[in-house]
Amino acid sequence: MYKKVSHIGVAVKDLEKAKEVFRTLGLDVEGEEVVEEQKVKVAFIPVGETRIELLEATAPDSPVAKFIEKKGEGVHHVALGVDNLEVVLEELKAKGVRLVDEKPRRGAHNTLIAFLHPKSTGGLLLELCQEE
Numbered sequence: 001m002y003k004k005v006s007h008i009g010v011a012v013k014d015l016e017k018a019k020e021v022f023r024t025l026g027l028d029v030e031g032e033e034v035v036e037e038q039k040v041k042v043a044f045i046p047v048g049e050t051r052i053e054l055l056e057a058t059a060p061d062s063p064v065a066k067f068i069e070k071k072g073e074g075v076h077h078v079a080l081g082v083d084n085l086e087v088v089l090e091e092l093k094a095k096g097v098r099l100v101d102e103k104p105r106r107g108a109h110n111t112l113i114a115f116l117h118p119k120s121t122g123g124l125l126l127e128l129c130q131e132e
Helices: 015-024 063-071 085-094
Strands: 002-012 031-035 040-047 050-057 074-082 112-116 126-130
Touching: 002 015, 002 063, 002 126, 015 040, 015 050, 050 063, 063 074, 085 112, 085 126
Parallel strands: 002 050, 074 126
Antiparallel strands: 002 074, 031 040, 040 050, 112 126
């Protein structure tokens, strides 16, 4: 069902500063884009097969802004790659897993994404993503 850890999302207040930290560590920034639906600007940093996704809020009411307000900067979510997101969501819902998203939606890099509620995953916000 799960192929790999796709990325680890890290909420940051200042994307430029965060990118510089990773560049200092010798890592390259892969690209940047705004995901309007999530009200975030993202940058990806590849590390082997996994990426670090830096997330900066573009609006005070975005989920990332609210996360930083409550918990500060840091790990926001872990994303697992799947082949067929709709099927996985149906299977998890049938097992009683609480879903944030009942249907896939668009994420960064033209992926389909859906989140699982932390109350069903031991306190960790999990994102499922299907690359197209």
